[in-house]
Amino acid sequence: MARLTIRIDLTGRGAIGPGKVKLLELVGESGSISAAGRAMGMSYRRAWTLIDGLNRSFKLPVVTTKPGGARGGGAALTDLGHDVIARYRAVERAAAKAGALDLAALDAARANGSPRRGRSTARGAARGRTSSMPRRDRR
Numbered sequence: 001m002a003r004l005t006i007r008i009d010l011t012g013r014g015a016i017g018p019g020k021v022k023l024l025e026l027v028g029e030s031g032s033i034s035a036a037g038r039a040m041g042m043s044y045r046r047a048w049t050l051i052d053g054l055n056r057s058f059k060l061p062v063v064t065t066k067p068g069g070a071r072g073g074g075a076a077l078t079d080l081g082h083d084v085i086a087r088y089r090a091v092e093r094a095a096a097k098a099g100a101l102d103l104a105a106l107d108a109a110r111a112n113g114s115p116r117r118g119r120s121t122a123r124g125a126a127r128g129r130t131s132s133m134p135r136r137d138r139r
Helices: 018-030 033-039 044-057 079-109 122-126
Strands: 063-066 074-077
Touching (some): 018 033, 018 074, 018 079
Antiparallel strands (some): 063 074
């Protein structure tokens, strides 16, 4: 089934999409940037870098952290973090609803897995051409 993926470019301040929103949701559930990153198959450094970028993208942070130590550290979503997730999911639902008929039409028109003329081959795709494109003369 065809599906819609939304990426929101923030004016001059980065972007937010399904991966970052999922990371925020997991931080909220686990209370840990490290655990959220592991759940998504990424390193702590990558997860922390994404969270730091999100925090810098907004006037207020979306995630707060407590330093580790004997009692352990942790991370928590701020009110803004919860709001960012809710607004992103609302945009996602509205876009999916608005595009449902077009997505269904695209899905119905797709090939059923059989190779068709003009589709790229693995070798040709790696070079940026389809099987029906002529080779360029090399000089």
